[in-house]
Amino acid sequence: MPEYIQPLVTVDSVLFTVVEDNLKVLLVQRSIEPFIDSWSLPGGFVDPAIDSTTEDTASRKLAAKAGIHPNYLEQLQTFSGANRDPRGFAITVAYFALIAHQQTSTHVETVHDAEWIDYDDIEHLDMAFDHKLIIKTAYERLQQKALYSMLPVFCLPELFTISQLKQVIEAIIGKEVQRKSLIRRIEKSEMFTETDSKVATGKRQAQLYTLKPDANIFHFERNMSL
Amino acid sequence: MPEYIQPLVTVDSVLFTVVEDNLKVLLVQRSIEPFIDSWSLPGGFVDPAIDSTTEDTASRKLAAKAGIHPNYLEQLQTFSGANRDPRGFAITVAYFALIAHQQTSTHVETVHDAEWIDYDDIEHLDMAFDHKLIIKTAYERLQQKALYSMLPVFCLPELFTISQLKQVIEAIIGKEVQRKSLIRRIEKSEMFTETDSKVATGKRQAQLYTLKPDANIFHFERNMSL
């Protein structure tokens, strides 16, 4: 066992969603020092009595602060340093998560003090700790993964159309993609089933797809170009 | 500040090298409980008085336990859990690192109790904590990166030939690669300079390459196939 003081350990999550054409991040306004009233990521201290891993902490805090159970949650990176937190050497295990805005909107806006903020506006915001850096790191990871996998489907509800998928991907990577390329990738990945229902959002009715229950995230051998 | 007990925080590194055709990992034999006499990864507790980040802890421990300053060091992942360590809820920030065996061999074998173990032998070894899992995770990351970047150069000395690079890549990914593909990638990446010296290892003399001083790791848009 170490003789010296152990670092503080917190867990924070960068939860993304896409609304219309905009990538958004869930933030909460701090009610305690340090950085009172600044925006920060939803998170908190690990409680070894409840959490069996830090992933549990991440889930628990997202549920508590915004009533959200994300479709996708993965560990991002751990941030550490002597000067990140005025209280001393601090370690933050950061997670990144995805959800469909359809699964969340009412809950977040009414009951809690959490808010969806446009990713592009975060740059100019007053953010606690190094949370701006954490969000930027999470975004870069999400963007990269969007280029070689179908991860963005986790920003969609259970049933979705190719146009919806196209829209979330474009919001994430910030560039138009070819519908044809998407269709080829949907087939290649074998992650989805065409349902027998269609939906009329625009003019012609669109085929609805759904993620196979046991689907693994397929990694394509080539990236889409940025 | 949290009222409850904070988790234990350690830092461990998975240091790889390639000797001949074999991928090796640096392990140390534990001299204290728990898991006394089992093999484990080189690492230890964060000391906030010395380390300004957990990366510093990783470097410091590699230097102390094996006198090694790796060519490459990146954060791998953080492992956490209530049952990983008999002493309580424990968090391990794991790093993965690369070095050329030419830069290390004498030091490790004589002065310290650290030892290079064949990656393929680790499966059957008596390993402390969940270090087997950590090593497997590190290997998967290294293998993936070898498919879309020139990361394996960090397993080579300053001057190296294409054949040497081919050899380390093949040891890492476990498959032959086309020499031609490598040459194309070396050019495309613009990470290297052809030196004006050549070396005679086999029959015809081979061109020596070296990493540019300010080189960033280039990410290719396509993976090599496994």
Add this chain to the structure above:
DNA sequence: GGAATAGTGTCTGTAAGACAGTATATC
């Protein structure tokens, strides 16, 4: 029919895989 959205056919471009062919060294 016109307009808007959904979906297909197919050509081009790029980079990896395969492999034959050439070059340079040692004996």
Add this chain to the structure above:
DNA sequence: GATATACTGTCTTACAGACACTATTCC
């Protein structure tokens, strides 16, 4: 010259990008 290693030329293959074309629905 024989052989082994280093290096080049070039054909094939896979898949993303581009974009014209067809299909279906609403008005």
